[in-house]
Amino acid sequence: MSKGIISKDEDYSQWFNDLVIKADLAEHSAVRGCMVIKPYGYSIWEKMQAVLDQMFKDTGHSNAYFPLFIPKSFFSKEASHVDGFAKECAVVTHYRLKNDGNGNIIVDEDAKLEEELIVRPTSETIIWNTYKGWIQSYRDLPLLINQWANVVRWEMRTRLFLRTTEFLWQEGHTAHATAEEAIAETEQMLHVYADFAENWLALPVIKGRKTANERFAGALDTYCIEALMQDGKALQAGTSHFLGQNFAKAFDVKFTSKEGKLDHVWATSWGVSTRLMGALVMAHSDDSGLVLPPKLAPIQVVIVPIFRSDEELAQISAVVDGLSKALKAKNIRVKYDNRDTQRPGFKFAEYELKGIPLRVAIGGRDLANGTAELARRDTKTKETVQQEGLVDHIEQLLEEIQKNIFQKALTFRNENTREANTYDEFKKMLDDTPGFISAHWDGTPETEQRIKEETKATIRCIPLDNKLEDGACILSGKPSTQRVLFARAY
RNA sequence: CGGGAUGUAGCGUAGCCCGGUAUCGCGCCAGCAUGGGGUGCUGGAGGUCGGAAGUUCGAAUCUUCUCAUCCCGACCA
Numbered sequence A: 001m002s003k004g005i006i007s008k009d010e011d012y013s014q015w016f017n018d019l020v021i022k023a024d025l026a027e028h029s030a031v032r033g034c035m036v037i038k039p040y041g042y043s044i045w046e047k048m049q050a051v052l053d054q055m056f057k058d059t060g061h062s063n064a065y066f067p068l069f070i071p072k073s074f075f076s077k078e079a080s081h082v083d084g085f086a087k088e089c090a091v092v093t094h095y096r097l098k099n100d101g102n103g104n105i106i107v108d109e110d111a112k113l114e115e116e117l118i119v120r121p122t123s124e125t126i127i128w129n130t131y132k133g134w135i136q137s138y139r140d141l142p143l144l145i146n147q148w149a150n151v152v153r154w155e156m157r158t159r160l161f162l163r164t165t166e167f168l169w170q171e172g173h174t175a176h177a178t179a180e181e182a183i184a185e186t187e188q189m190l191h192v193y194a195d196f197a198e199n200w201l202a203l204p205v206i207k208g209r210k211t212a213n214e215r216f217a218g219a220l221d222t223y224c225i226e227a228l229m230q231d232g233k234a235l236q237a238g239t240s241h242f243l244g245q246n247f248a249k250a251f252d253v254k255f256t257s258k259e260g261k262l263d264h265v266w267a268t269s270w271g272v273s274t275r276l277m278g279a280l281v282m283a284h285s286d287d288s289g290l291v292l293p294p295k296l297a298p299i300q301v302v303i304v305p306i307f308r309s310d311e312e313l314a315q316i317s318a319v320v321d322g323l324s325k326a327l328k329a330k331n332i333r334v335k336y337d338n339r340d341t342q343r344p345g346f347k348f349a350e351y352e353l354k355g356i357p358l359r360v361a362i363g364g365r366d367l368a369n370g371t372a373e374l375a376r377r378d379t380k381t382k383e384t385v386q387q388e389g390l391v392d393h394i395e396q397l398l399e400e401i402q403k404n405i406f407q408k409a410l411t412f413r414n415e416n417t418r419e420a421n422t423y424d425e426f427k428k429m430l431d432d433t434p435g436f437i438s439a440h441w442d443g444t445p446e447t448e449q450r451i452k453e454e455t456k457a458t459i460r461c462i463p464l465d466n467k468l469e470d471g472a473c474i475l476s477g478k479p480s481t482q483r484v485l486f487a488r489a490y
Numbered sequence B: 001c002g003g004g005a006u007g008u009a010g011c012g013u014a015g016c017c018c019g020g021u022a023u024c025g026c027g028c029c030a031g032c033a034u035g036g037g038g039u040g041c042u043g044g045a046g047g048u049c050g051g052a053a054g055u056u057c058g059a060a061u062c063u064u065c066u067c068a069u070c071c072c073g074a075c076c077a
Helices: A012-022 A039-058 A079-088 A124-131 A179-199 A246-250 A275-284 A310-329 A344-353 A364-369 A390-415 A423-432 A445-455
Strands: A026-028 A035-037 A069-071 A091-094 A097-099 A105-107 A112-119 A143-152 A166-176 A206-209 A221-228 A234-244 A254-256 A262-264 A266-273 A301-306 A334-336 A358-363 A371-376 A382-386 A417-419 A436-440 A458-463 A483-487
Touching (some): A012 A275, A039 A143, A039 A166, A039 A179, A039 A275, A079 A246, A124 A143, A124 A166, A124 A246, A166 A179, A179 A206, A179 A221, A179 A234, A179 A266, A234 A246, A246 A266, A266 A275, A275 A390, A301 A310, A301 A344, A310 A334, A310 A364, A358 A364, A358 A390, A364 A371, A390 A417, A423 A445
Parallel strands (some): A301 A334, A301 A358, A417 A436
Antiparallel strands (some): A026 A035, A069 A112, A091 A112, A097 A105, A143 A166, A166 A266, A206 A221, A206 A458, A221 A234, A234 A266, A254 A262, A358 A371, A436 A483, A458 A483
C-alpha cells in the first residue's frame, strides 16, 4: 500500500479521496464544493477532451461558445426543465460592490439587476434561444454544435470529480428536421461515448435508456452509458437525450421544410463531464495508486536511472537519450526522470501513485549487460529485457496493458452482474454482493420509486441489447417482458 | 435543512477532563554518508492553538457567542 492512502477494502470512499489528492489530480478549494484541478489531473482531462473533440468533429459537429449567464425568464419556458434544475441554481442578483465606509466591501443594493441571471446548470435554454435566429429553413439543418464549458449545480453534498458544485464538461446541442434524424443523432452520440469509454478509458459500459423517472428534465428519451465501479456501485458515465420538439416549442424555433411546411425542429443534447475522471480513478486504481490506461496517460513510459556517480549517470543518460528519441518517434509519451534529489525507490513509488503504465529502470548492471528493467503498473510485474528491440517491446506492452485494464474491468463487471428473481434475493444481493442486478420490473414509476425508497437501488438503465423474456416484477409480481438493470449508484 | 463530530505548523496529531505560553511524526532547509523499492545520522526553520467576547494574576485548556469543515440522513441526470 502506498503512503497516506487507506486501503480500498477498508474504506472505499476514503481511498478514492486519498487517491485523488495524493496522486495530485485535484484538491479542495477555498470555495465550498468546488475543487482545484491540479496540473496532473488537468493533463488527463485535456487528453479526454482532445480525443472526444476529434470524435465530435469526425461526426460532423462544430464547437461554439455560449454565455455563462442565462436570464431567469428563459428557464420558465420549458416547464419540466425548470422543475429539474430550479433547486440547484446559483443566481446573480447584483453587478457591483461598494465600500461601506468601515472598510468592509458590501453588495451595492443600488446595483440590483432588473432580471436575475442564472449561472448555467446546462445550456439548453440559452442555446435554443439563440438557435431561433439561426434556423429558418431545412437548408439550415441539421445544426450540429458542441460546447466545452463549465457549469454550476448547487448540490447539497459534493465529492471530488463525482459531484462538484462547478464542473467542466462538453454539451452537444443539435437541431434536426425530423424525429428520426434526431433519434439517430442521439443514438450515434451514445455510441461515440461508449466507444470512448471502452477504447480510451478502458471502461466497459452498458448502453441503455433511462426510465421516465430518471430521464433528463425536458427530454422525451434519455440514453446513457453505465459503468460499474470497484465497490459495486454504478456510475453514469455519459448521457444523450432526445428532446423531441420541447425546446423548439418553448423557444419557438421553426423551419420551413422542402415541401414548404412550417414545423418545429427536433432536438438532442448530450454530455460528459469531469466525472469521467472519477470513473477512471474508481474503475482501475489500486492501493498503490492510480492505474491509467496507456492511451490516456499523460506520461506512458517513465525512465528512471539508477546511478552512483555523475559519470555513471552520464553513461546511462547516453543510452536513455537514444531510447527516448526512438520512443518519441513512435509517438510514445516518455519522461526521463534524472533528478538526483530523489532516490530511485521514491521515484518508483511516486510513478506508481500517478499510474504511469510502464517504468523502465536502467542502472550500472544494465549498462554492463545491455539490459533494462521493465515494470508494468497494471500487473506490478517486472522483467529484465535486452535493450535491443526494447522500443518495439514497449510499444506492444502499452497495447497489452490497455487491453488488460479493460479486460480486468470487464471481468469484474461480469462477475458482479447478477440476476435476481425475487425481492428478497434482490435485497440480499444489494447488501452482500453489490453490483448490477438484472431483474424484472412491471414498468411503473410507482414500483421503481418504492424499490428506490426501500433499497436505495435505482434502475440504471434498460439495456439497448436487452432480450425479451417473460417474467414477473420482483416487487409487484405483475407480468414483465424484460429485465432491467438495477444498482446503487453514485 | 435535521442528527453527530471536528477545528492546534504545509499535512496528520498529543495536550483540554484537573488553567502556568504547545508534543510527536511526515514534509521543508543545511551538511555528511548513502543510492537496484518511499535511505540514515546530525543540525535548523516553521504555530495570532478557527474567530470574538467573558472569567482569571495567567486561557489551547473553563463559559458564551460565532464561523468553517467533515460524516450520516434528506436532496441530486
